[in-house]
Amino acid sequence: MTMDTVDAGMGKTVMCLLTDPEGTNLGSAMYIPQNAGPLQLTQLVNKFLDNEEMLPYSFYVSDEELLVPVGTYLEKNKVSVEKVLTIVYQQQAVFRIRPVNRCSQTIAGHEEAVLCVSFSPDGKQLASGSGDTTVRLWDLYTETPLFTCKGHKNWVLTVAWSPDAKHLVSGSKSGEICCWNPKKGELEGSPLTGHKKWITGISWEPVHLSSPCRRFVTSSKDGDARIWDITLKKSIICLSGHTLAVTCVKWGGDGIIYTGSQDCTIKMWETTQGKLIRELKGHGHWINSLALSTEYVLRTGAFDHTGRQYPPNEEKQKALERYNKAKGDAPERLVSGSDDFTMFLWEPSVSKQSKKRLTGHQQLVNHVYFSPDGKWIASASFDKSVRLWNGVTGQFVTTFRGHVGPVYQISWSADSRLLLSGSKDSTLKIWEIRTKSLKQDLPGHADEVFAVDWSPDGEKVVSGGKDRVLKLWKG
Amino acid sequence: MPQGDYIEQHRKRYGYRLDHHERLRKKEARAAHKHSTMAQKSLGIKGKMIAKKNYAEKALMKKTLKMHEESSSRRKADENVQEGAVPAYLLDREETTRAKVLSNTIKQKRKEKAGKWEVPLPKVRPVAEDEMFRVIRSGKRKTKQWKRMVTKATFVGPAFTRKPPKYERFIRPSGLRFTKAHVTHPELKCTFCLEIIGVKKNPNGPMYTSLGVMTRGTIIEVNVSELGLVTPAGKVVWGKYAQVTNNPENDGCINAVLLV
Numbered sequence: 176m177t178m179d180t181v182d183a184g185m186g187k188t189v190m191c192l193l194t195d196p197e198g199t200n201l202g203s204a205m206y207i208p209q210n211a212g213p214l215q216l217t218q219l220v221n222k223f224l225d226n227e228e229m230l231p232y233s234f235y236v237s238d239e240e241l242l243v244p245v246g247t248y249l250e251k252n253k254v255s256v257e258k259v260l261t262i263v264y265q266q267q268a269v270f271r272i273r274p275v276n277r278c279s280q281t282i283a284g285h286e287e288a289v290l291c292v293s294f295s296p297d298g299k300q301l302a303s304g305s306g307d308t309t310v311r312l313w314d315l316y317t318e319t320p321l322f323t324c325k326g327h328k329n330w331v332l333t334v335a336w337s338p339d340a341k342h343l344v345s346g347s348k349s350g351e352i353c354c355w356n357p358k359k360g361e362l363e364g365s366p367l368t369g370h371k372k373w374i375t376g377i378s379w380e381p382v383h384l385s386s387p388c389r390r391f392v393t394s395s396k397d398g399d400a401r402i403w404d405i406t407l408k409k410s411i412i413c414l415s416g417h418t419l420a421v422t423c424v425k426w427g428g429d430g431i432i433y434t435g436s437q438d439c440t441i442k443m444w445e446t447t448q449g450k451l452i453r454e455l456k457g458h459g460h461w462i463n464s465l466a467l468s469t470e471y472v473l474r475t476g477a478f479d480h481t482g483r484q485y486p487p488n489e490e491k492q493k494a495l496e497r498y499n500k501a502k503g504d505a506p507e508r509l510v511s512g513s514d515d516f517t518m519f520l521w522e523p524s525v526s527k528q529s530k531k532r533l534t535g536h537q538q539l540v541n542h543v544y545f546s547p548d549g550k551w552i553a554s555a556s557f558d559k560s561v562r563l564w565n566g567v568t569g570q571f572v573t574t575f576r577g578h579v580g581p582v583y584q585i586s587w588s589a590d591s592r593l594l595l596s597g598s599k600d601s602t603l604k605i606w607e608i609r610t611k612s613l614k615q616d617l618p619g620h621a622d623e624v625f626a627v628d629w630s631p632d633g634e635k636v637v638s639g640g641k642d643r644v645l646k647l648w649k650g
Numbered sequence: 651m652p653q654g655d656y657i658e659q660h661r662k663r664y665g666y667r668l669d670h671h672e673r674l675r676k677k678e679a680r681a682a683h684k685h686s687t688m689a690q691k692s693l694g695i696k697g698k699m700i701a702k703k704n705y706a707e708k709a710l711m712k713k714t715l716k717m718h719e720e721s722s723s724r725r726k727a728d729e730n731v732q733e734g735a736v737p738a739y740l741l742d743r744e745e746t747t748r749a750k751v752l753s754n755t756i757k758q759k760r761k762e763k764a765g766k767w768e769v770p771l772p773k774v775r776p777v778a779e780d781e782m783f784r785v786i787r788s789g790k791r792k793t794k795q796w797k798r799m800v801t802k803a804t805f806v807g808p809a810f811t812r813k814p815p816k817y818e819r820f821i822r823p824s825g826l827r828f829t830k831a832h833v834t835h836p837e838l839k840c841t842f843c844l845e846i847i848g849v850k851k852n853p854n855g856p857m858y859t860s861l862g863v864m865t866r867g868t869i870i871e872v873n874v875s876e877l878g879l880v881t882p883a884g885k886v887v888w889g890k891y892a893q894v895t896n897n898p899e900n901d902g903c904i905n906a907v908l909l910v
Contacts, residue, residue: 287733287735288734288735288736290735290736290737290738291737291738305735306731306733306734306735306736307731307735308731328731329731330731330735332737332738332741333738348741373738373741374738375738376738396741396742420742422738422739437742463739464739541739542739559878579875579878579879579880579886580878580880583737583739599878600878600879600880601880601882602880602884616884617884618880618881618882618883618884618885619882619884621882625736625737626737
């Protein structure tokens with residue numbers, strides 16, 4: 176009889192051990208009632224960590240997310256109650272982004288296909304480059320055109336904002352780079368020449384390494400990457416070494432520049448003298464895209480979801496804080512997507528051997544992107560699917576199918592819960608990471624979608640494509 | 651012109667006049683003036699012919715001069731802004747041009763409203779019944795002639811089962827049944843082998859439509875999910891109409907053109 180009352184009082188319990196993603200245990204193994212769900216576990220973790228405010232956590236048991244009470248999970252998977260259950264907890268972003276579901280405005284203005292779009296790191300400005308050789312700045316509050324920046328001689332292939340949102344740089348098909356003043360929409364100085372063929376990518380030096388932002392690196396089809404100084408208006412260093420076109424370039428948070436090229440190699444360069452540090456080999460065909468685990472933080476600099484502005488001297492400090500938080504204790508990770516249908520996960524500061532080879536795509540991988548918190552890797556491919564991989568181990572998680580044409584570009588929401596993909600079939604799709612399914616379908620474009628971007632404050636999504644209009648989507 | 655070599659022989663025997671070369675040189679020097687007086691003085695058709703010849707020579711001379719001038723100055727080749735802008739990741743890739751999705755639903759809606767369809771083959775030669783069917787004799791004495799066998803290509807659907815042979819009036823031989831058609835997209839100019847979903851309309855009559863007979867000019871519905879077309883509303887288009895353009899019973903395959 177006593178036994179029954181005890182059972183009825185306590186309910187059935189199971190022995191659990193809470194660990195964080197790096198492996199350290201939180202307390203010791205304890206008995207947790209079987210009707211404890213993620214909510215109760217969150218309270219537990221918050222208490223153990225002595226958090227001042229309730230931070231959201233997500234829980235994983237052997238790489239599968241725990242969405243139901245522990246007891247239901249045990250029954251479903253027939254795990255024995257005798258053994259200690261290891262539950263890994265991971266902190267999720269404190270803020271939650273609302274998924275966008277409607278097109279708030281279709282803004283025409285460009286006379287040729289829109290080739291690239293980019294929100295400024297503070298989320299207040301929007302720039303787009305197009306085949307009609309202009310860069311246009313758009314007002315986000317009235318959703319109308321603001322400035323038309325003329326100065327390029329050929330298609331504008333890439334635009335990039337400096338992480339402090341004070342400069343805008345664009346590269347064109349004729350190899351020129353133009354610097355613009357985003358407040359007035361004017362060309363600053365004359366176009367920077369140096370590259371002999373078209374510009375494939377631009378990347379700024381992170382704010383936590385140098386504030387104010389001065390240097391950026393550009394990659395081109397002619398096989399070199401050049402580091403430029405925007406105040407001196409000239410090319411400081413030329414990183415040559417690749418034998419074929421350099422398709423993408425990224426300035427890492429530890430001051431190393433990574434360049435991926437059509438000659439199947441990735442080269443790491445140090446930035447003071449432009450010397451080659453390491454070469455990462457492994458791919459069998461062109462490298463299309465590179466992504467760093469801390470890329471989102473490097474792009475947004477000192478700005479975060481709260482939208483606060485910082486004075487220049489504080490910017491560097493704040494940016495460094497955010498960078499360290501996003502990086503954690505692990506070294507920076509790099510993922511590269513290639514024409515050979517596979518991707519490689521590297522830890523470039525540790526070794527020149529790849530950590531893992533991510534296979535599964537059936538066509539070339541066009542774009543890879545780490546989630547803002549570095550936990551997931553998303554890859555868009557010409558086989559009409561988007562694949563999700565674990566950002567730390569490189570393990571395959573799931574495939575998002577739904578597009579009927581090659582997927583061109585992807586973009587993450589700032590809280591890493593939603594993923595956006597734009598494709599040749601003229602639709603954009605929003606995928607939810609928690610349920611691993613399609614959240615929202617955004618049709619409306621009349622032709623291929625070439626560029627997508629999610630604003631860092633999570634409010635808006637912009638997409639541009641071959642039909643020459645820019646579409647702004649809101650929640 | 652001398653018809654023979656007597657002039658040459660004389661020159662070999664007796665040599666030239668003493669002032670021959672001088673006179674020749676001066677005559678050639680005067681040739682330009684002579685040519686110009688002739689050009690100015692000539693009247694009528696002759697004048698026009700001379701003028702035309704002169705003009706042609708002048709144009710050619712100008713071109714060659716310009717060519718020589720260009721090569722002397724070194725310049726970076728002027729890159730004109732081309733049409734069909736593509737982003738950086740598509741630049742080194744050759745891709746077939748896609749017809750705009752824009753044209754699809756709006757045009758279709760307008761056509762449906764009008765009730766008329768513009769088809770590539772508006773008029774087709776009518777096929778007579780005796781050409782379409784062959785009489786099959788049946789019965790113990792082979793006197794009954796109520797059965798007919800279709801002699802043209804047909805489409806029967808995947809769930810087709812024959813009626814009991816004793817009661818079957820129209821026989822559709824399995825050798826003439828087709829499931830796939832070679833459909834050409836009129837704008838992209840490429841051909842795909844697509845599955846037939848059904849026969850929409852045979853111009854020779856509703857009876858043939860219901861039998862599923864496909865002759866030249868028949869409108870069929872094909873499965874276009876391979877093409878990856880999407881309507882502006884975001885729905886995936888999987889069936890489209892196409893018109894048969896050949897005589898399938900003669901060729902052994904069905905060629906059709908997609909109606910966009």
